[in-house]
Amino acid sequence: MNVRKTTALAASVLALSLSATACGSDDGGDSGDGGDGITIGIKFDQPGLGLKTPDGDYTGFDVDVARYVAEQLGYEEDQISFEEAPSAERENLLKRGDVDFIVASYSITDERKESVSFAGPYLLAHQDLLMRAGETISSTDEINDLTLCSVTGSTSAQNVKNDFAPDAALNEFGTYSECLTGLENGQVDALTTDDSILAGYAAQEANQGKFELAGLELSDENYGIGIAKDDTELQGQINDALTEMVESGAWDQAIEDNFGPAGYEAEPAPEITEGA
Amino acid sequence: MFDFLDLEQYDLFGAFWTTVQLTFYSAVGSLIWGTVLAAMRVSPVPVMRAFGTAYVNIFRNTPLTLIIVFCSLGLNQTLGMKMFTDGSDPSQTGFRLAVLGFIVYTSTFVCESLRSGINTVPVGQAEAARALGLPFTQVIGLIVLPQAFRAVVAPLANVLIALTKNTTVASVIGVAEASLLMKEMIENEAQLIPIALLFALGFIILTLPTGLILGWVANRVAVKR
Numbered sequence: 001m002n003v004r005k006t007t008a009l010a011a012s013v014l015a016l017s018l019s020a021t022a023c024g025s026d027d028g029g030d031s032g033d034g035g036d037g038i039t040i041g042i043k044f045d046q047p048g049l050g051l052k053t054p055d056g057d058y059t060g061f062d063v064d065v066a067r068y069v070a071e072q073l074g075y076e077e078d079q080i081s082f083e084e085a086p087s088a089e090r091e092n093l094l095k096r097g098d099v100d101f102i103v104a105s106y107s108i109t110d111e112r113k114e115s116v117s118f119a120g121p122y123l124l125a126h127q128d129l130l131m132r133a134g135e136t137i138s139s140t141d142e143i144n145d146l147t148l149c150s151v152t153g154s155t156s157a158q159n160v161k162n163d164f165a166p167d168a169a170l171n172e173f174g175t176y177s178e179c180l181t182g183l184e185n186g187q188v189d190a191l192t193t194d195d196s197i198l199a200g201y202a203a204q205e206a207n208q209g210k211f212e213l214a215g216l217e218l219s220d221e222n223y224g225i226g227i228a229k230d231d232t233e234l235q236g237q238i239n240d241a242l243t244e245m246v247e248s249g250a251w252d253q254a255i256e257d258n259f260g261p262a263g264y265e266a267e268p269a270p271e272i273t274e275g276a
Numbered sequence: 277m278f279d280f281l282d283l284e285q286y287d288l289f290g291a292f293w294t295t296v297q298l299t300f301y302s303a304v305g306s307l308i309w310g311t312v313l314a315a316m317r318v319s320p321v322p323v324m325r326a327f328g329t330a331y332v333n334i335f336r337n338t339p340l341t342l343i344i345v346f347c348s349l350g351l352n353q354t355l356g357m358k359m360f361t362d363g364s365d366p367s368q369t370g371f372r373l374a375v376l377g378f379i380v381y382t383s384t385f386v387c388e389s390l391r392s393g394i395n396t397v398p399v400g401q402a403e404a405a406r407a408l409g410l411p412f413t414q415v416i417g418l419i420v421l422p423q424a425f426r427a428v429v430a431p432l433a434n435v436l437i438a439l440t441k442n443t444t445v446a447s448v449i450g451v452a453e454a455s456l457l458m459k460e461m462i463e464n465e466a467q468l469i470p471i472a473l474l475f476a477l478g479f480i481i482l483t484l485p486t487g488l489i490l491g492w493v494a495n496r497v498a499v500k501r
Contacts, residue, residue, distance in 0.1 A: 087462075087463060088459070088462045088463070088468055089468070090466075091466045091467070091468060092468055092469075109464075109466075111280075111464055111465050111466055112466040114466070115466050115467065116466070147366070152447050152448065152450055152456055152459055153447070153456055153457075153458075153459030153460040153462075153463055154463060155463055155464070158460060158463075158464075169364055169365060169366050170366060170367075170450070171366045171370075171449075171450055172366075172367075172447075172449070172450025172456070173348075173448065173449065173450065174345075174448040178345070178349060181349060181353065182349075182353045185353060185354065187352070187353040187354075187356075
């Protein structure tokens with residue numbers, strides 16, 4: 001009796017999990033460079049830059065840039081599909097051809113250029129601090145006295161330890177959202193990463209007015225569009241699209257739309273250096 | 277293939293040393309607390325049995341990441357617990373919070389392994405000890421547990437190996453162990469696969485001898501019945 005019950009249970013669990021995986025494998029079908037669509041890697045979890053909203057829409061500055069570039073390359077709105085590009089996965093997504101290009105707060109560095117190529121840059125960001133409104137600091141010397149928070153292993157966290165604030169207490173967490181909790185509770189004094197990401201958090205509806213950027217320019221991060229290594233043709237096309245975006249004013253509009261509520265003063269559009 | 281490995285920039289051995297330390301302190305703590313839990317689960321006092329059962333079932337079935345993040349966000353950030361540090365060095369506080377979390381979690385597995393070991397001790401032995409007039413603490417401490425331990429060295433080795441690998445979870449609260457360094461290196465060097473292979477190798481170097489040595493010990497000390 002008991003054995004039969006268990007068997008039935010096991011069978012139904014098996015059937016359930018099989019059907020679940022079958023569902024799962026349906027989506028993500030036509031990735032890669034098929035002729036009639038384009039797949040773009042973005043972040044799904046960075047408000048202001050690349051965010052997947054609960055109803056399945058995508059918003060953010062990176063997304064606006066990605067859409068504009070894709071349109072300039074001759075793709076219609078409904079031919080664009082977005083794929084999540086977590087930081088550690090970006091190079092492999094490009095190498096395998098899972099995405100055509102990546103617009104995901106992707107800083108241009110020499111090490112990365114050894115495995116992928118870039119177009120752009122399309123945004124110059126600086127590492128900065130996000131603090132509770134009214135508590136901001138004005139000089140970099142004061143950072144050493146603060147309790148900071150950043151994401152585990154990120155460039156921003158390494159910069160704190162190695163460069164500008166070796167004495168500051170640094171909490172590292174899996175995501176920036178966990179830092180925001182501590183910042184609101186007063187357990188940490190500042191959240192540190194690129195100002196564009198910080199502005200995205202500060203501009204979120206739930207956070208408006210609570211936080212403020214310190215406006216310290218602690219590093220230069222040139223965000224580029226990641227493409228497969230040595231694809232000079234695509235690089236040229238994307239660079240043209242970016243130039244067009246800046247000249248038409250769409251670039252300024254996108255900055256205003258995504259970062260406006262945070263009072264974030266973005267640098268003017270950077271000059272294109274890759275492949276030029 | 278391993279040209280990204282710049283030992284001056286990346287403290288590979290320091291990171292793995294932190295992993296070893298995390299494993300060591302957590303293993304010692306889990307062994308002690310797990311033994312206490314196992315004693316509770318077989319004790320004649322109903323309230324202790326109930327506590328042991330509830331504890332094991334709650335923490336064994338809670339994801340480890342959740343426990344570790346709770347230690348940091350709940351105990352440290354919200355309740356202000358600093359684990360006997362002055363709080364000025366979050367990675368030190370994080371280390372101790374992580375050890376606490378690992379003990380809470382791993383002790384449940386130690387407890388259950390031990391309980392299976394206790395089941396290998398013939399009931400007659402406990403009855404004989406009781407007949408001699410020994411109290412429960414002596415029955416369990418002198419007669420049952422020594423034999424139970426010798427029976428479960430191999431399962432405890434599995435728990436230890438799992439613990440060694442589980443310490444990677446401590447990186448989510450910023451403890452500078454191996455997987456945190458791995459994230460840093462992937463972030464900077466943009467070479468996911470060789471770096472992941474390197475760290476996998478590091479963990480094999482740590483865990484393979486554990487399994488072999490404790491497997492040998494298990495054979496040596498097992499009570500032949």
